Amino acid sequence: MTEQITPKTNFIRDIIDEHNRTGRFGGRVHTRFPPEPNGYLHIGHCKALCIDFGIAEDYGGLTNLRYDDTNPVKEDEEYVDAIKEDIHWLGFDWGDREYYASDYFEQLYDMAVQLIRKGKAYVDDLSAEEMREYRGTLTEPGKESPWRNRSVEENLDLFSRMRAGEFADGTKTLRAKIDMSSPNMNMRDPVMYRILHTSHHRTGDAWCIYPMYDFAHGQSDSIEGITHSMCSLEYENHRPLYDWFLDELEIFHPQQIEFARLNLTHTVMSKRKLRKLVEGGYVDGWTDPRMPTLAAMRRIGYPPTAIRKFIEMVGVAKNENFVEIELLEHVVRDELNLTVPRRMAVLRPLKVILDNYPEDKTENFEVPDYPQNPENTDTRQVPFGREIWIEQEDFMEEPAPKYFRLAPGREVRLMNAYLITATRVEKDEKGQVIAVHCTYDPETRGGSAPDGRKVKGTIHWVSAAHAAEAEIRLYGHLFEDEFPEDLPEGEVFTDHVNPNSLEVLSGCKLEPSLAHAGVGESFQFVRNGYFTLDKPSFEDGKRVFNRTISLVDTWAKMQK
């Protein structure tokens, strides 16, 4: 089995240990996982998920699930269920602590009023464009809004009328009164509330003003008693604001801690781009096997334990990183190797005829299901006959150096069956090999010779008389490495979908036992890729398989 990972130290644990030493939170560790319900969770979110839940678990603390649903124009109920399913699939649980930032809209409103009363917030009439001009630049300070010094009474009145729906979208905002010349752009009077006459997936039309992330997140953490609020690096510049609101409001003050998000080679992680793929019909939804979503990984048979192990191996730090997809695949394969049964399937079939095998004889071989796992000795019966299918690439008429598989005059082992020797080939009018004639050695039943002679090659096979027919879809990575930052529209966009990411092979030959396997079952493939039965399981009366990149990689290695 996979080796135990030694518990890693990381800077987050150092911070928490320090808090525990000083007693800042009374030894309590309470985290939250705060997805915005605007898409499916992908492997990148998984890192945050594992950190939020994992750290709390390690310290005997709790983790809340909290949807950061402060922007109704982007969010949808469809995603909240999908997110919950993914979290549970990974084996994490938030108990009954399922919260929504929108649960706090009333409290947040009261807090805003409180800040207005303190003279720390004001209603601004600047348009979005004007606000941008007033904000200044990275190197030049901003200017104060002409509306910045309205009286508390006027601000109170205007803000309540904003809530009442008197003003159109974009005509007014509520802003924090901080410092227009701050070198940190987030402190230049950030917007707290904007007007959005849009109905919200949970609060419906109860509100037409919605809090910004910065005005909602810290207070939500505070309300829930979160002690450690982990987020990605880009929020570092927001921490002063996170702290400012909490301090001005004089409420419980959690600690925000930032870490580097996960980047994976060959993998598009931007939710915006993934969404565009789905909406543009470039893929078959969020669970398309080519997507990096957890739902897609579940569909193609990645074990959740392997994904968690992968995240653990990646570690946590503040360095910008690009983890190689090979690590993920290694971890997944490592587990699948022991846990899913092995089967034989021929993707690109070539007929082999055993000339000295009785015409209508059939026999069964007992074959181990888990040859790699000494603790599981399950076997199955695999039928064998005079005509069999082998992989086209397992035969070379003129073998290359170091090629150990079948060639004229050469003896190889049919895995778990017999040793066979190629005698002659049959070709069509174009000179293509359409069948290979062989002789088998009846003394080698099971694949070993009584005289002890060895063969260098072993190949897989499927009995022609018993084979199940299938169309198999080979899924690889969806994208080329270079994916445009600004996603182009229409035709141009398709240029960036890797054509090799989906290869459909028809006429594949499968072991008969696979013909009865059910949707969702995973199998180790004969050359150590693997595949998962997927729906739709039948198309035009043929079973359809989806499988993952692992096989493609293995295949690519075999070719070179």
Added chain:
RNA sequence: UGGGGCAUGGUGCAAUGGCAGCACACCGGACUUUGAAUCCGUUGAUCCUGGUUCGAAUCCAAGUGCCCCAGCCA
């Protein structure tokens, strides 16, 4: 060029003043009923310069490089 952050083999993560280590990848070998897997091994790194120290990846100083911030997104 304002502010914030980060620099350790190809990649990711450790080492918190004391022999720079682990995993993946790569290469080589062994073994094998697939050339996969497994096992073993090799190569390979502290951004630069100076300083403190018996001793620096670690502390100090000055550089260099990369990332983030000018949404009424999160």
